[in-house]
Amino acid sequence: MKLTREEVNDIALESRLLLTEKELDGAVKYINNFLDILDSFRELDLTNVEPFSFAEAIECPLREDKVIAFKDTEAILHESEHVDGSYFKVPRIMEE
């Protein structure tokens, strides 16, 4: 199943990526090559196979419900160019 340039471009936009023509060419080739290889999975009978999880079946560790404040919130805010006062300011969200 080959993907067209248009389909690949749509997927790129969904991932918030604008591709140059050259990048799009590369991506189309890349993905179609890749899907060809993945088609080999059809040779395998996977009907009764469980999706992978580690052999030891480790359980989700749970932490106590205790508040430990992160001390350096200023350092987090400092890294953003969008901080305005104590908020992160972003451009309009609705797209016309």
Add this chain to the structure above:
Amino acid sequence: MSELIFTPVIGIEIHIRLKSDSKLFCSCSTNTDAAPNTNICPICMGLPGSLPHMNHRVVEQGMLAGFALNCGIRPKSLFFRKSYFYPDLPKGHQISQCDLPITTAGYIEVHDSEGKLKKIRVNHLHLEEDVGSLHHSASDGRLEGASTSYVDYNRSGTPLAEIVSEPDVASAAEAVEYVTTLRRRVIYSGASEVELEKGMMRFDANVSMKCSDGRWGKKVEVKNMNSFKALERAIEFEIKRQKKIMLQGGEVMQETRHWNDAKGVTSPSRVKESYRKFIVEPDLPPLHISQEWIDRVHSRMPEMPDVRANRYVHDMGLTQEAADILTDDRKVADYFESCVNAGANPVRAANWIRTEVMRVLNETQKKIADFNIKPEVLAEIVKRVDDKKLSTTQAKEVFDYMCANNAGLDDSVKKLGITEGGVAGNALNEIIANVIKANPDVLAEIQSGKDMKGKKFKFLQGLVMKESKGQAKPQEVAEALTAALKN
């Protein structure tokens, strides 16, 4: 041609904020009232390299909420990544149990249009993280027309339960009863306080219409309802809108619509939803819950409000109305039961709580947990009235004094100068003796037989009543006074 009948088919998705001190995957406080962007850390900000770390208590809260909806608990559940780009979602995906949730199916009972009980099936409840909150710079603070938005990540990562119903709801009224009952049961379970004014409960509804001519309209997802009223109005609006389209022979489009509470309408959502399959969250191993753990948490489940209300009606003789009012808030019902356990008559205790206690709580904006009159003390007041130690008027006076002055029962009785059971016997005789002693001229007049019209006797009788602060019975005073004058 017979008239067409339209039946709404409605499914409801509810997000409830679960109660915990720290967030779902990090140790930041869940206090969303704090100054913006102060309860944040590398994890809830989705900083590169950070990893989620699951909160033990939230698992239990999820179980409790599940029990409240008559759901079973899955021994193994999984977390997934649900992807979409939005500035309030720091990782670009939400960690959610959407595909293998913590609970199995359950149900909530509501009354249909004929007043009969029907079950609204709950498909499941799952745990997920909340996103940050957005504030828009448009004049009305809304998204539309805003040129910029401000993000506060304090809410990012706070724990949510998403509850998905089957499309069993047939009217806006059923929807409201469903969410009201569900909310009350969840609060009872202790899983959440579901404070509506704090946005701890949010609704989406899937509405479609079935027509008696065999047509079935497409499903419309209505989002952004934050109150019972909004849910009711949005569903009513959508039913009307879809019915109109179908009556005109049109076709209802499958779409997502946004509820605009200010305008009272739904309108097509302009944000494109991408329906992506979720990948397993590789940073969180499966959540295993043992039967022993399930049993332990289940043993903490209190009796549910409807079951409690039935018991009050059948075992204690309360009216359905009284029982419903008392069980609306678990803490009030607990208070009532403590009161009864301390020996108060259930019907009269219920009346006291519904009228006096709730009035004072209302006036003082207090919660029953902070109410100064403990249930055992209220029971004592009720008993004293029953035993005629206090008149109803006196009891209310004492009650108000206790509330206003944060005083004890006996102290208040004393302060108010109330003699329980009234002034009689020796106490009365003593007053009479004192009154006579203080008025020798009046005594002389009566004894001389000049008081033909009994004016002087009535004068003394009045003095005695006054001295007893009105707590002596007039008949008794007359008899005792007559006897004293004969001596």
Add this chain to the structure above:
Amino acid sequence: MELYELDLYDASNGIKEKKFSPAELFESCRKRIDSCEDNIHAFITRTDDKAPVIENPEGILAGVPTVLKDNLCTKGIRTTAASKILGNWKPPYDASAWKYLREAGAVLMGKVNMDEFAMGNTCGNSAFGPTHNPNDISRVPGGSSGGSAAAVSAGYVPFALGSDTGGSIRQPASYCGVYGMKPTYGMVSRYGLISYGSSLDQIGPFARTIRDLQLVMSVIARYDPMDSSCFREKHYDFSHSEDVSIKGKRIALVKEFQNFTLDTPIAEAMKKTKKILEDNGAVITEVSLPIVSKYAVACYYALAMSEAHTNLERYDGVRLGYTVKDAAGIKEMFERVRSYGFGSEVKSRIIAGTCLTEPSRCEEYYVAATKVRTLIAQEFKRAFGECDFILQPVTPSLPHKIGEENEDAMKGYETDLYTLPVNLAGLPGLSFFTGYDDASKLPVGLQLIGPRWSDPDILNTGVILERHLGSPKIANGGVK
């Protein structure tokens, strides 16, 4: 002999015995970096401009310099993952593995080069330009942890940390002629490692002796509650001993791999190593891994990309790193930030990962891959019922020249066949030095893999191999 030539073990002991000071060692390493860095370009960010601050002078690594792959978060020090999109991001926290090193007294010389977000195997796919192989600066050092391997190989530092998602420690170790250990998945905390394929990523050390790998492992292999996939309860003993034996150990070759062609120096190294193992009492056997040999590459890339595209969703310019300030809408802002910030290879992998997890393809590709992975793990489990270790190449060929990258990206992936199944099954793998090719003078490495949690045993076997094959020399780094 210069101090920078000492391995970690001797450097650490020398400081403890006061033969030299940490400042002298630091200075020697710094000079070595100054003399080679123009040729090698291993660093993205150097932090050796001021005298070392030793957090724990009593620690087991007190005063020993190190470098970190630039996908490990360092508090207050720029961390880029070799991507433009992270800009000048200074993390507000340390990766746990680095914290453990710091607390043991290690000194940071800087953050080193890699392929962007660890996607690549040449260290040429970096926003900061390529790193060169210190053994032959016209060649690639391998990747993605090429900067770490090059820094250890050139004698910048006695040890370094890298990360391995599909061979990113073992392949550059082999190309640069040093030892590299990819621990069992869950052995070392990933907290603070910028994720590529979360269920495949693992942090591990590079060094010039096996005993140094053991020493570093003893510090970083520690339970960390911040990483939910990190092991608990058990303790693993990485202490070094020369008194180790492989008598009676069954060491297997993979039957299906015998048909693949290897460059002569690598085939020769296989023969030589086999003989050493036999001479030391091991039994050479054969195991069959049919599904691994046929499907592992496809399975690996399907999973790595599916996980990667969700790991990279967070780079939107709002909270950190590169951004634009004049976008008219949020969608435009996200698109411009991501389109400029990510390199082409990363974009291709994001699109591939998104494509595989679309509802229409998810079952066929992503879910199928998670099931194939189960089969692969089962196949290894069965194989390790029949043997103790598997001996195999790291790559079929020696490092190629810079600029001669394989045009066909997928063909490049097949050279990963020896390394990436190890990550799919979460196994430990040691890339070890076997000697230098006579003709090219390039180092030749091989790989020993074992069942999950056999990391200490693999390293003990490495001690014997090192004794007979010799330790690598410090590469000239382009300095005559």
